[in-house]
Amino acid sequence: MKYLLEVKNLQTHFFTEDGIVPAVDGVDFELEPGQTLGIVGESGCGKSVTSVSILRLVPNPPGRIVGGEILFEGKDLVKATESEMQSIRGNDIAMIFQEPMTSLNPVFTIGKQISEAIMLHQKLDKKAAKERCVQMLKLVGIPRAEQAVDEYPHQFSGGMRQRAMIAMALSCNPKLLIADEPTTALDVTIQAQIIELMKDLKEKLNTAIMLITHDLGVVAEMADHVIVMYAGRVVEEADVIDLFKDPKHPYTIGLMKSKPSLDGNAKRLDVIPGAVPNPLAMPKGCAFHPRCSHAMDICKEKMPELNKFGDNRKIRCWLHEKEGGEK
Amino acid sequence: MIKEKGQINENQEENLATSSKVESPWTIVGRRLRKNKLAMIGLVVITILSLAAIFAPFITGIPRDITNLANTNAPPSSEHLLGTDSLGRDMLTRLAYGGRISLTVGFVSTSLRILIGVILGGIAGYYGKGIDNVIMRIADIFSCLPFLPIAITFVAVLGPSIYNIMIVLAILGWPGIARIVRAEILSLREREFMEAATALGIGDFKKIVSHLIPNTMASIIVSATTGIASAILTESALSFLGLGVAPPTPTWGNMMYDAQSQYVLKNRWWQWVPPGIIIFLAVISLNLLGDGLRDALDPRLKQ
Amino acid sequence: MAEKLIETNDLLEVKNLKKYFPIKGGFLKKTIGHVKAVEDVSFTIKKGETLGIVGESGCGKSTTGRTLLRLLEKTDGEVYYDGREIYGLPKDEMIKLRTKMQIVFQDPYSSLNPRKTVSQICGEALVEHGLAKKGKEVNEIVSDVIQKCGLAPYHIRRYPHEFSGGQRQRIGIARALALNPEFIVCDEPVSALDVSIQSQVINLLMDLQEEMGLTYLFISHDLSVVKHISDRIGVMYLGSLVELAPKDDLYAEPLHPYTQALLSAIPIADPTYKKKRIILKGDIPSPANPPLGCRFHTRCPYAMDKCKTEVPEFKEAKPGHFVACHLV
Numbered sequence: 028m029k030y031l032l033e034v035k036n037l038q039t040h041f042f043t044e045d046g047i048v049p050a051v052d053g054v055d056f057e058l059e060p061g062q063t064l065g066i067v068g069e070s071g072c073g074k075s076v077t078s079v080s081i082l083r084l085v086p087n088p089p090g091r092i093v094g095g096e097i098l099f100e101g102k103d104l105v106k107a108t109e110s111e112m113q114s115i116r117g118n119d120i121a122m123i124f125q126e127p128m129t130s131l132n133p134v135f136t137i138g139k140q141i142s143e144a145i146m147l148h149q150k151l152d153k154k155a156a157k158e159r160c161v162q163m164l165k166l167v168g169i170p171r172a173e174q175a176v177d178e179y180p181h182q183f184s185g186g187m188r189q190r191a192m193i194a195m196a197l198s199c200n201p202k203l204l205i206a207d208e209p210t211t212a213l214d215v216t217i218q219a220q221i222i223e224l225m226k227d228l229k230e231k232l233n234t235a236i237m238l239i240t241h242d243l244g245v246v247a248e249m250a251d252h253v254i255v256m257y258a259g260r261v262v263e264e265a266d267v268i269d270l271f272k273d274p275k276h277p278y279t280i281g282l283m284k285s286k287p288s289l290d291g292n293a294k295r296l297d298v299i300p301g302a303v304p305n306p307l308a309m310p311k312g313c314a315f316h317p318r319c320s321h322a323m324d325i326c327k328e329k330m331p332e333l334n335k336f337g338d339n340r341k342i343r344c345w346l347h348e349k350e351g352g353e354k
Numbered sequence: 355m356i357k358e359k360g361q362i363n364e365n366q367e368e369n370l371a372t373s374s375k376v377e378s379p380w381t382i383v384g385r386r387l388r389k390n391k392l393a394m395i396g397l398v399v400i401t402i403l404s405l406a407a408i409f410a411p412f413i414t415g416i417p418r419d420i421t422n423l424a425n426t427n428a429p430p431s432s433e434h435l436l437g438t439d440s441l442g443r444d445m446l447t448r449l450a451y452g453g454r455i456s457l458t459v460g461f462v463s464t465s466l467r468i469l470i471g472v473i474l475g476g477i478a479g480y481y482g483k484g485i486d487n488v489i490m491r492i493a494d495i496f497s498c499l500p501f502l503p504i505a506i507t508f509v510a511v512l513g514p515s516i517y518n519i520m521i522v523l524a525i526l527g528w529p530g531i532a533r534i535v536r537a538e539i540l541s542l543r544e545r546e547f548m549e550a551a552t553a554l555g556i557g558d559f560k561k562i563v564s565h566l567i568p569n570t571m572a573s574i575i576v577s578a579t580t581g582i583a584s585a586i587l588t589e590s591a592l593s594f595l596g597l598g599v600a601p602p603t604p605t606w607g608n609m610m611y612d613a614q615s616q617y618v619l620k621n622r623w624w625q626w627v628p629p630g631i632i633i634f635l636a637v638i639s640l641n642l643l644g645d646g647l648r649d650a651l652d653p654r655l656k657q
Numbered sequence: 658m659a660e661k662l663i664e665t666n667d668l669l670e671v672k673n674l675k676k677y678f679p680i681k682g683g684f685l686k687k688t689i690g691h692v693k694a695v696e697d698v699s700f701t702i703k704k705g706e707t708l709g710i711v712g713e714s715g716c717g718k719s720t721t722g723r724t725l726l727r728l729l730e731k732t733d734g735e736v737y738y739d740g741r742e743i744y745g746l747p748k749d750e751m752i753k754l755r756t757k758m759q760i761v762f763q764d765p766y767s768s769l770n771p772r773k774t775v776s777q778i779c780g781e782a783l784v785e786h787g788l789a790k791k792g793k794e795v796n797e798i799v800s801d802v803i804q805k806c807g808l809a810p811y812h813i814r815r816y817p818h819e820f821s822g823g824q825r826q827r828i829g830i831a832r833a834l835a836l837n838p839e840f841i842v843c844d845e846p847v848s849a850l851d852v853s854i855q856s857q858v859i860n861l862l863m864d865l866q867e868e869m870g871l872t873y874l875f876i877s878h879d880l881s882v883v884k885h886i887s888d889r890i891g892v893m894y895l896g897s898l899v900e901l902a903p904k905d906d907l908y909a910e911p912l913h914p915y916t917q918a919l920l921s922a923i924p925i926a927d928p929t930y931k932k933k934r935i936i937l938k939g940d941i942p943s944p945a946n947p948p949l950g951c952r953f954h955t956r957c958p959y960a961m962d963k964c965k966t967e968v969p970e971f972k973e974a975k976p977g978h979f980v981a982c983h984l985v
Binding site: 376377378382545549550551553555556557560564568569 | 723726728752753755756758759760762763764767768769770771772774781782785786814815816818819829832833836
C-alpha cells in the first residue's frame with residue numbers, strides 16, 4: 028500500500044435553513060507516510076471542513092458527509108462505526124487546532140489532559156502515562172517539564188499552550204497529524220519557534236502531517252506537497268517547489284501575487300478582483316471564473332476536471348486542459 | 355489603474371445579496387419567528403385574547419354589570435354560553451371585560467418597568483464606576499424586598515386599584531431589566547463601533563440613545579414578553595387575595611376570587627374553570643412567544 | 658503613478674507618551690499594579706506620510722494609536738496635532754478636531770453597528786457636526802464616499818450583515834473618510850481579511866491617500882504589509898519603540914536585535930530560499946511586570962550585564978534611523 032491516506036471524491040455538505048452549502052464538493056488527494064501535505068486556501072474554501080471530515084467530526088446537524096471515500100490505511104473512515112472512529116482519533120490520527128486556549132480544558136492540569144489520551148489508547152497505568160507525558164513535554168521544548176506537567180492551561184503562555192497541544196497530539200505516536208492553522212493565532216516570533224519545532228519533530232518521529240493554512244509562507248517552509256482549494260474543490264496540486272516556481276492555476280497565481288513581498292518594491296499590489304462566491308449561489312461553470320482574468324466562454328459553462336499534468340501535478344482549469352491532455 | 359477599480363466594482367455587485375430588497379435586522383427576526391410554530395400559536399392566542407378584550411361589548415351584547423337575581427349560578431346554556439355568576443351576570447361577558455384589565459395591567463406595568471430599567475441600567479452601564487455602584491446597590495435593595503408583603507402593604511395604604519397595582523409591579527420589577535441592560539451595555543461599550551462613535555465626535559447622549567439602547571432591544575423584548583405573563587399572574591394573585599381591582603370591575607383574578615368556596619369549586623365549575631384556563635392560556639402563550647423571540651434574536655444576526 | 662507628496666512639516670508629534678492601565682484587585686478593588694502598555698514613546702509624522710508601527714500582540718501598538726486620538730486618556734506625555742497639544746484642548750475644540758483625525762479598525766464585524774444602515778453609519782457624524790442636513794444631503798455625501806471606497810450608491814440603504822468582510826472594511830474606511838479628515842490611524846485594517854481581499858483594501862488605502870492627501874499611522878503585525886504601505890516604520894516591543902527608520906533602511910539593515918529576529922521570523926513564500934533564522938528564546942514577558950533595564954534583554958541573544966540594569970536611550974544612530982540598544 029503506497030498511501031497512508033486516500034481521499035476520493037469527498038463531499039461534505041451543510042444543510043442550513045437557507046439551503047445546502049456544499050462546503051467540500053468532490054475533493055481528491057493522497058498522502059504518503061511521512062509526507063507533509065499543505066492545504067492552502069482562503070476562508071470558506073473547505074480546507075477545515077475537509078480535515079474535520081477525515082476525523083468524522085463534522086457538526087451534525089447541519090453538516091453531513093454525503094459522498095466519497097476516506098481510505099486510511101485502506102480502511103474507509105466514512106463507513107467506520109463511531110467506536111472504531113474513537114480508537115482512531117487521537118491514536119492513529121491526531122489533530123491540533125488554531126486556538127490553543129479553547130482546545131485545552133481550563134479545569135484540568137496539562138499533565139492530566141495529556142495522560143488521559145495516553146492511558147486510553149496505549150493502556151499504560153497512571154504513573155507510566157505521567158512519565159510519558161513529561162517526556163513529551165520535554166520533546167516539544169517546554170522548560171521545567173516536571174513541574175509544568177502539574178500546571179493549568181492558564182499558567183501557560185500562547186506559545187507554550189500550542190506546544191502542549193502538539194505534545195498531546197503526538198503522545199500516542201499517531202501516523203497522521205492534522206494541523207489546522209497551527210500558527211495563525213501566534214505572534215511572528217512564536218510562530219517561527221513552532222514551525223521549527225514541527226519540522227524538527229517530523230524528522231524525529233516521521234509522522235505524516237496534513238497542514239491546513241492560509242499562509243503561503245508557512246506552506247513553503249513546511250510542506251512537501253501542496254493542494255490549493257477554492258470554493259470546496261481542489262484547483263491545483265503540485266510538489267511544493269514546482270508550485271512556487273511555476274504556479275499554473277490563475278487563482279494560485281493571484282494568491283501569490285497579492286501578498287506584498289518583503290523584497291519587492293511594487294507600488295501597487297496585484298489583486299484578485301471581487302470576493303469568494305456565495306456558497307448558496309455558486310456560479311455556473313468554473314467557480315473561479317467571475318474573478319478570473321483569463322475567463323473564456325467555456326469557463327462560464329462547464330466545470331473543468333482536475334486533470335493530471337505531468338507526474339506529480341494536477342490542475343483544474345480550462346487553460347491547461349489541452350496541455351495536460353497532450354502529456 | 356482606473357480600469358482595474360471599475361472591474362472591482364462590477365464584481366462586487368455580483369457578489370452582493372441577490373435580492374434587491376433591503377433586509378433590516380428586524381425583518382430577519384420576523385422571518386425566523388414565523389418559522390417557529392409554537393411561538394406563532396402563542397402570538398395568535400394572545401392576539402385573539404387582546405381583540406376579545408378590546409371588542410368585549412360586542413361579544414355577547416349583554417352589559418357587564420347587569421345583575422339578574424332570577425338567573426343566578428346558571429350553568430352554561432345557549433343564552434349564557436359560560437353560565438352566570440352568583441349575581442346572575444354573564445360569565446363570558448365578564449371574562450372578555452376581565453381581559454381588558456388583566457392585559458392592560460400586564461402591558462402597562464411592564465412598559466413602566468422597562469422605562470425605569472432602561473434609563474437606570476443604561477446610565478449605570480455607560481458611566482460605570484460610582485454611578486454604576488449606586489444604581490446597582492439600589493437595584494439590589496429593591497430586589498431583596500419580599501414582593502407580597504410590600505405589595506399588600508402598598509395596596510392597603512393606597513387602596514386597591516388598577517393603577518396602584520401597576521405602580522407596585524413596576525417599582526418592584528425594574529431591577530431585573532436594569533441588570534440586563536447594564537450587562538449588555540457593558541459589553542457593547544467595548545465594541546469597536548462605540549470607539550468609532552467617539553472618534554467621530556458623537557456626544558454621550560446620542561451614543562446611549564442611538565447606538566447602545568437599540569442593540570439591547572432584543573434582550574429587553576424577550577424579557578418584557580415573559581414579564582407581561584408574570585405581571586398577569588401577579589395581578590391575578592393579588593386580585594385573588596382581594597387586594598386587586600375592586601368589584602364590580604372584573605379581572606381574571608377577581609373572577610376566581612368570587613369562586614373561592616368549597617361548594618362553588620365542587621358544583622359550579624363554569625365560575626372558575628374558564629378564567630383559570632384563560633389565565634393559563636395567556637401566560638403560556640406569552641412565554642412561548644418570548645421563547646420564540648429569544649431563538650429568533652439569538653444568535654443576533656447571521657454574520 | 659506620481660511620487661507621493663510628503664511635506665516637511667510635522668502633522669503629528671508624540672513626545673514621551675505613556676499609557677498605564679490600572680490592575681484592580683482585592684476586596685475593595687484597589688489598584689494593585691499597572692499594565693504599562695505604552696512606555697515613553699516618541700515619534701513624529703509628517704503631512705502626507707505613512708508611518709507604520711509593527712510589533713507583536715501586547716506590544717502597545719494599538720494603545721498608542723488610540724491614545725494619540727484621545728480615545729483613551731494618556732497617563733503622561735504630550736501629543737501635538739498641527740502644533741496644538743490635544744490633551745490641552747477644551748471639550749468643544751476636541752470634538753471639532755475629531756473631524757480631522759479618524760480611525761479604521763481591525764474587526765470588520767464589531768466595528769459596524771449592526772442596527773444601522775450604511776447611510777446612518779457613515780452619515781451620523783456629518784449631522785452631528787452640522788456639516789450636512791439629514792436626509793438627501795447626507796445621502797449624497799455618503800454615496801460619494803462609498804463609491805470612492807469601491808461600493809455602489811444603492812448600498813447606502815443596506816445593513817452591515819448584508820456585506821462580506823472586505824466590503825465591511827470598505828464601509829469602515831468610508832465612515833472615517835466621510836468627515837474629510839487629514840489623518841487616519843489604521844489599526845490592523847487588513848489583518849482580519851483573506852489574502853486576496855487584503856490586497857484590494859491595501860490598494861484602496863494607498864489610492865485614497867494619493868487622492869485626498871491623507872496622512873496614515875498604519876498599525877500591523879504583518880511586516881510585509883507594513884513594508885508595502887509605509888514610508889517609515891517603527892518597531893515596538895513591550896510598550897517601547899525600539900527602532901524607527903525609513904522602510905528601506907530598516908529592512909536592509911535592521912539595527913535592533915529584536916527587529917532582526919522579527920524580520921528573520923517571517924515565513925518566506927519560496928521553498929528554495931534557505932535563510933538563517935534567528936529563533937528568539939521564550940515568550941514576551943507580561944507588560945504588568947516588564948523586565949528592568951532594556952525590556953528585550955530576557956530574549957536578546959546579545960544581552961550584556963548593562964542591558965539588565967540600564968534602559969537604553971532612543972537615539973539617532975544614522976540620519977533618520979533611531980534605535981534603542983546598548984550595542985549601537
